Amino acid sequence: MSTVATTTSTASQEHLHLHNATPSFFGLVRGEFFKVLRQWTTWILLVLLLGVIILPYIIEFTAPNVKTNIQTDPLHFFYDILSIGLAILRVFSGIYLLIIAARMVGLEYQLGTIRVLLSRGVGRLQLLFAKLLTVSIIALILLVIGLALNYLLTLILVAGVTGNLNAYSALNSQFWLDARTYVLTILLNMAVTILLAFAASVVGRSLSFGLSAALVFFPIDNIGTVVMALAYRVTHSDFWVSATAYFLGPNLNIMPTAISSKLESIGASPLFQTDQAGQTHGILVDGTHTVVVAVVYGVIFAAVAIFLTWRRDVME
Secondary structure, rough: OOHHHHHHHHHHHHHHHHHOOOOOHHHHHHHHHHHHHHOOHHHHHHHHHHHHHHHHHHHHHHOOOHHHHHHHHHHHHHHOOOOOOOOHHHHHHHHHHHHHHHHHHHHHHHHHHHHHHHHHHOHHHHHHHHHHHHHHHHHHHHHHHHHHHHHHHHHHHHHHHHHOHHHHHHHHHHHHHHHHHHHHHHHHHHHHHHHHHHHHHHHHOOOHHHHHHHHHHHHHHHHHHHHHHHHHHHOOOHHHHHHHHHHHHHHHHHHHHHOOOOHHOOOOOOOOOOOOOOOOOOOOOOHHHHHHHHHHHHHHHHHHHHHHHOOOOOOO
């Protein structure tokens, strides 16, 4: 009789322990990696991203004057390669992260799995932050891979065209400072992009809304500058063009060149408009302005995602 009672008591304690057990934060992060890495979309998009990064170097390799450019003005050549390669990495890694982040949040609502997770004791904000940490780690890995690939392709290009790496002797401390600055702007771009995708997905509570809203935000944002320019031509009010200085997309686009005067000199376009007489309209922004605008947008996106996740219940 006592043996049966002891066995029943032990079984009850084990059941109670299992019932009260909740996943740890890092356990949730591991779970998010498990889901992301087993989705075909993740790997298909990654292959496309790598192809886009490689393509400019193939084009540059076949350019008729590339050898002359490297030998006559190697520093300008490396600045040109830097601006092209990192600009492509910034734009297309942003698209990649938009899709991954929107899917990470939106699929939970669309498939109803978020209710299962919450029913097992996972907090709403705990789940949100686990997803945010997961996609942030993915972004850092993506950045490292992208930078390493760009550097390797540049080595192959220079060595293949000139037969040596003597051109690298032209690189000075200012070049490496500008390169580090550009990398930091890419990190900021990634952070804002991820927060945008999270905010859109939390607001819409669906994959289709979150993905659509996140993907169309930047095209609409950039097209808005054209609309504002047309409004200026109609009204002749500087307000319309000046407002473009506070759009997120144009500020992210101009940020690296606004911070570095050298990058600006090889093809940057400042964030202002000119009329046919050459008169400047709008606000000529500097690097600090672009960073502040991006940070403010990021804070707003984060606040929206956190507040709505915290306050709204998960409904059927």
